[in-house]
Amino acid sequence: MKSLKxxxxxxxxxxxxxxxxCGNDGADGGGGGASEDASTGAKTGAFTYVISSDPTSLNPIxxxxxxxxxxANIVYxxxxxxxxxTGEQELDLAESIEASEDxxxxxxxxxxxxxxxxxxxxxxxDVVFTYNIKAVKDNGNADLLWVRDxxxxxxxxxxxxxxxxxxxxxxxxLSNIATETFILPEHIYGAETDFSGSELAEYxxxxxxxxxxxxxxxxxxxxxxxxxxxGQPSIEKLVLRIVSNADTVKAALQTGEVDASYVVPAQLxxxxxxxxxxxxxxxxxxxxxxxxxxxxxxxxRQALFFSLDRTQIAKAAWLEEKNYQYAYSILPPSxxxxxxxxxxYDIDVDKAKALVAESGVADPTLKLGxxxxxxxxxxxxxxxxxxxxAAGITVELxxxxxxxxxxxxxxxxxxxxxxxxxGYIMGIDPDAYSLLFRTDASANYFSYxxxxxxxxxxxxxxAADQSARKAVYAELQAKIADDAVFFAIADxxxxxxxxxxxxxxxxxxxxxxxxxxxxxxxxEK
Amino acid sequence: MLIYTAKxxxxxxxxxxxxxxxxxxxxxxxxxxxxxxxxxxxxxxEQEDRLRQRYGLDRPVPIQYLNWLAGVLRGNFGYSLVSxxxxxxxxxxxxxNSITLVAPAYLLALAIAIVLGLVAGANRGRPLxxxxxxxxxxxISLPTFWFALLVIYLFGYHLRWFPIIxxxxxxxxxxxxxxxxxxxxCLVLTVAFFPDLARYVRSSTISQLxxxxxxxxxxxxxxTSAIFRRHVSRHVLAPIITQVGLALPxxxxxxxxxxxxxxxxxxxxxxxxxxxxxxxxVVMAVLLLSSALVVVGNLLADILYRVADPRVxxxxxxx
Numbered sequence: 001m002k003s004l005k006x007x008x009x010x011x012x013x014x015x016x017x018x019x020x021x022c023g024n025d026g027a028d029g030g031g032g033g034a035s036e037d038a039s040t041g042a043k044t045g046a047f048t049y050v051i052s053s054d055p056t057s058l059n060p061i062x063x064x065x066x067x068x069x070x071x072a073n074i075v076y077x078x079x080x081x082x083x084x085x086t087g088e089q090e091l092d093l094a095e096s097i098e099a100s101e102d103x104x105x106x107x108x109x110x111x112x113x114x115x116x117x118x119x120x121x122x123x124x125x126d127v128v129f130t131y132n133i134k135a136v137k138d139n140g141n142a143d144l145l146w147v148r149d150x151x152x153x154x155x156x157x158x159x160x161x162x163x164x165x166x167x168x169x170x171x172x173x174l175s176n177i178a179t180e181t182f183i184l185p186e187h188i189y190g191a192e193t194d195f196s197g198s199e200l201a202e203y204x205x206x207x208x209x210x211x212x213x214x215x216x217x218x219x220x221x222x223x224x225x226x227x228x229x230x231g232q233p234s235i236e237k238l239v240l241r242i243v244s245n246a247d248t249v250k251a252a253l254q255t256g257e258v259d260a261s262y263v264v265p266a267q268l269x270x271x272x273x274x275x276x277x278x279x280x281x282x283x284x285x286x287x288x289x290x291x292x293x294x295x296x297x298x299x300x301r302q303a304l305f306f307s308l309d310r311t312q313i314a315k316a317a318w319l320e321e322k323n324y325q326y327a328y329s330i331l332p333p334s335x336x337x338x339x340x341x342x343x344x345y346d347i348d349v350d351k352a353k354a355l356v357a358e359s360g361v362a363d364p365t366l367k368l369g370x371x372x373x374x375x376x377x378x379x380x381x382x383x384x385x386x387x388x389x390a391a392g393i394t395v396e397l398x399x400x401x402x403x404x405x406x407x408x409x410x411x412x413x414x415x416x417x418x419x420x421x422x423g424y425i426m427g428i429d430p431d432a433y434s435l436l437f438r439t440d441a442s443a444n445y446f447s448y449x450x451x452x453x454x455x456x457x458x459x460x461x462x463a464a465d466q467s468a469r470k471a472v473y474a475e476l477q478a479k480i481a482d483d484a485v486f487f488a489i490a491d492x493x494x495x496x497x498x499x500x501x502x503x504x505x506x507x508x509x510x511x512x513x514x515x516x517x518x519x520x521x522x523x524e525k
Numbered sequence: 526m527l528i529y530t531a532k533x534x535x536x537x538x539x540x541x542x543x544x545x546x547x548x549x550x551x552x553x554x555x556x557x558x559x560x561x562x563x564x565x566x567x568x569x570x571e572q573e574d575r576l577r578q579r580y581g582l583d584r585p586v587p588i589q590y591l592n593w594l595a596g597v598l599r600g601n602f603g604y605s606l607v608s609x610x611x612x613x614x615x616x617x618x619x620x621x622n623s624i625t626l627v628a629p630a631y632l633l634a635l636a637i638a639i640v641l642g643l644v645a646g647a648n649r650g651r652p653l654x655x656x657x658x659x660x661x662x663x664x665i666s667l668p669t670f671w672f673a674l675l676v677i678y679l680f681g682y683h684l685r686w687f688p689i690i691x692x693x694x695x696x697x698x699x700x701x702x703x704x705x706x707x708x709x710x711c712l713v714l715t716v717a718f719f720p721d722l723a724r725y726v727r728s729s730t731i732s733q734l735x736x737x738x739x740x741x742x743x744x745x746x747x748x749t750s751a752i753f754r755r756h757v758s759r760h761v762l763a764p765i766i767t768q769v770g771l772a773l774p775x776x777x778x779x780x781x782x783x784x785x786x787x788x789x790x791x792x793x794x795x796x797x798x799x800x801x802x803x804x805x806x807v808v809m810a811v812l813l814l815s816s817a818l819v820v821v822g823n824l825l826a827d828i829l830y831r832v833a834d835p836r837v838x839x840x841x842x843x844x
Contacts, residue, residue: 048695053798056607198609216615217790219695239695243788244798251677252689 043524046237047502049515050252050261052244054216057198060182060205061133062140066513067240073514074222074238076182076205077229079108079127082175084284084511087336087428089178093122093206093229095160097178106164106177107157115227116185117210124156129186131164131177139195144176152177171461171469172431208233208520217242224520233520234504253497260498262515265319266375268495275500280323280493283512284332287317287376287423289368289384289487292409293448295418300364300393301484303355304419305345307391308384314490316379323495327488329477330433334491337430337470342478345487352391365394369408369417372399377421380489395419412447420445423492425512430473431461437480448485501525530828537820544816545809546590552805553586580606593809602810607802612810615795620777622692623791625703627779630711631772634718635765641719642726643761647753649731657723664720673713673786680709690788710787714780722768729761736760763833770826774818778811 051070057063060072079094089097095111114122131154135145145152150167157163164177188204189195203211208230209222222238241258243249250267252258254274263271268278289308291301310326318324331338356364368384370377378399385395398417400408405422409415422445426432434457435441439449456476463469480486496515498505507521516522577583581592596603602612645657681689687708688694694702733739734757742752772779781793788794792811799807 046695054608213696215790216610217619217794218691218693218788221695237695241690241695241788243690244794245786245788247674248677248689248786248788251682254682255685255689257689 045235046239047235047522048239048241048258050243050249050258051240054242058203059195059198059200060184061195070514071220072182074209074519075203075207075211077207078180078182080178081517082428084428085334093183099174103169104166106174108162110160111229112160114206114229116204116206117225117227118204119227120185120187122183122206123159124162126183126186127162128154128156129190130181130184133195134181147173171463172429175429208518209238228520230518230520234523238519256499259502260496263495263497265323265495271497276497277500278495278497279505279510280495281510282325282332282334282491283425283494284334284427285423285425285491286327286330286332287489287492289489290420290422290446291485292412292415292418293446293485294413295415296366297359297361298484299355299359300361303352303359303391304388304393305484305487306348306352306355307388307393308487309347309387310489312387313380313383316383317376318492324490324492327490329488330437330480330486331430331477332491335428337473339474339477341474342481349391356392365396366418367396367398367416368419369398369400369405370421371405380421406445409445431457446485450479450483453479530824533824540820541813541816545813548809548812549590552808603806605804605807607804612807616810619790619792619795622789623780623793624776626707626710626789626791627714627776630714631718631775634715635722638719638722638726641723643730643753643758645727646730646734661720661723664716667716669713669717669782670786672716673783676709676713692789710783710789713783725768726761726765729764730757733757733760766829766833767826770822770829773822773825774815777818778815
C-alpha cells in the first residue's frame, strides 16, 4: 500500500480510517490473452483472496489500513454496519439500536446466545470493555468515540443491553457508536493494558473465521468458525495470500491458483476468456483536480473548470465508462447526501475564455502537481493540460514522487504547485468531509477557507433529522462548487475479479475497504 | 594469513561506516518520512509530531544516526517503524528463504557457464562460439522482470506445470512442494546469472590458450581434449573461485526483482517494501548486511585466490 498521501485519503464514516492505496502498479505486461479454459472447477474447500501487502496492524482497536480492517472484519464483528449505498444501518451483533428522544443516549440490545470462537459467551460486558479501551486516546483510534472534548461512555444495563451516553448531541456520533468498532472478548484481553501496538497476543473474536496461521509476507490462513452468529461458513478455509505484483496476480487468477483479487481496468482485456467474473462496484471515492486556493484567482479557477471536459479526463484514466461514475460534488455520486443541484462546470470553452479575460490575468500559467508513478494520474494530467490550453490557460505538468505531492501542497501559499490531482474515500457521513474543507482542517489540502461553509458543517452535525441534514449539505456542496476549490472528476469503481467456482457474492456483498462485508456467506459452486 | 585477514577486516570498518552514513544521509534527504507513509488524514499535526518524537525522528539527523549506530554496535538492529517487528527476527526468517532461491540458481548458472565458456573458448571464432556468445549477449540484455513474465506465461499459465505464487502452498512445507515453487524463479535467476559468468570463463579460456604451456603441450602431441582436461580447465577455474567469493552478497540481495514478481518471501522483497515506505531501520539493516557481505566476499575471494595460486602469495610477500 502506498502512503496515504499519495492519493487517497480514506476515512470511513463512522469508521476507522482506512487508507486505500491507489494500487496501480503497471498493469500491462507480458502474459497476454487467455487461450484456454483455466477453470479448476473442483471444490477445494478453500477460498484464496489476494492482498497486496501484510496488514499494517492486526489490532482491531487501532487498525486503519485496508488489509488490517479486512482482517478485523473476518475475525471480529461490529454491533452494526452502515450500508454504503443507502446509509441505512444493518444490524450485526446488535438486535436493536435505539436512540433516546433527545439523542443523548443510545440503547443497544445484543442478539441472544452470541459466542466467541472459543465457546465463551459474548455479552454486554465485552461490548463495554471494547468501547472503553477504544475511547482511550493513547490507543490511537478514539476520535470517533468523542464528541468535542468528552468521550461517549458505555455501561452494561444487563447481560444483553448496553447504554451509551453522549456528552452532547451529535448526528454523526449515533452512527459512530453503532458501527465499525469490532467487539473483543474481555476474558482474553482483559489483562492487557496497552492497545496501541500493531499486534495482540492472540486473535479470538466472533467473526466468520478464526486465524490459524500467519506467515509474514506469505499468507494468513483462517478456519471457519462454527460458532459464528451468521452460521458456520460453507467454505472451510479462507486464505489471504500476499502478492504485490499485478502481473503475477493476473496470471494466478487465470490459472485458478488464487480465487479473487482487485484488478485495474487495463487488465480486464487479458482476463477475458478466463474462468473469472468481473465485478465493478463503487467505493465512494472521489477523484479530483484540486486547487491551492490562495494561489489562484477565483475567476481563473472557474475559467479552468469550465475549460475541462470530465468525460475525456475520466476516459483517459479509466478507459471505459463502465469503470467509473461521474462525480460533481465533494461527495461521491453514490452518497445519499450527494446533490447534482450545483454548478457542475460542464465544459464551456467560450465561458472559460470570458472568465480568463474577466480575471485580468494575462497569459495565465498554472503548475499541476501529480504522482508521476501513477499511470491514471499521468493520463488525467495530460488531458487537463491540453483542454485548458484551448481556453488560453497554460498548465505546466510537475511530476512528483508519491508522497511529495501532498507535502508540497500543504505548504499552502508557498507551495511550488497551484493545482494537484488526488482522490479520497471518506465514507457515508457528510461530516467526515469537513476534514477536507473546513478552515484549517487537518486534510484541507486546498488551503480553503469560507466561514459560511464552516458554519454549514456545524449546522449539518446539529441538524435534527435526515431531511434537514440533506438540505444543509446540499447548500454546502453548492457553495464549495461556486468557490471552484475542487473539480470532481469521477468515482472510479473498484473492480474485483472472482473465480466462477465461487458463489454467494451477492450475499457476501461487495463493500468499500473490506471487499466482502460477510466473508462467511461465500460458497463454492 | 591470520594477520592478513585481521588487517583486511579492520580496514573494512571505516568502509562500512562510510556506507552507512551515506545511506542514512540519503534517506533523510527525502522530503517525506515514514510517518507520512502511515499517517492518517484525521491525525492532527500534534499526533504526527508525537509519533515522530516516539521514533526519535524529531531529532537532528546526526543524532539519529548516532542512536542508530549505538544500537547496531550492541547487536540491535531495532524495529521496523511500520510493522513494529524486530528486524533481526524478520531477517532470520527471510535470509534462509533468499538463500534457498539464490544458491541453487547460482550453482546451476556456474555449472552452465563453465561448460559453455570452455566450449566457446575452445571453438573461438567458429559458429559454435558465435552462437554461445550471442546467447550470452541476449541473456545479459534480457530484463529480468520481462523474462520472469514470459516464464510465468509459458510454464505457469500455458502449460500449468508450476505454481506461480510464493515458496509453499498454504499449510505445506514438504520438499516436493518447495521444489515445484522453486522451479520458475530459479530458472529466471539462472538465466540472469549465467551469461556474465560464461563470458568470463570464455575470455579466460582464450587467454589461457595463448599461453606457452599450451603450445608446449601441443608440441608434445597432446590432444586438445587432454590439454583442456589436464591443464586449461584448472587454470580457468582458479579465477572462478574469486567470482564465487564476490557472489556472496547476492545470496541475500541478489533476487530483488525475481522475489517481488514471484511473491517469494525473501530479503529482496522485504527490502523493496521498506524502501517504498521509508522504513529506514529496515533499509539500513539490509544495506549494512549486504555491504558487509561485499567486504567479506572480497576478502574470501582474495584468501581463496592466495590459497589456489601460489604466485599471488609470493607477490604479496614480496610487496
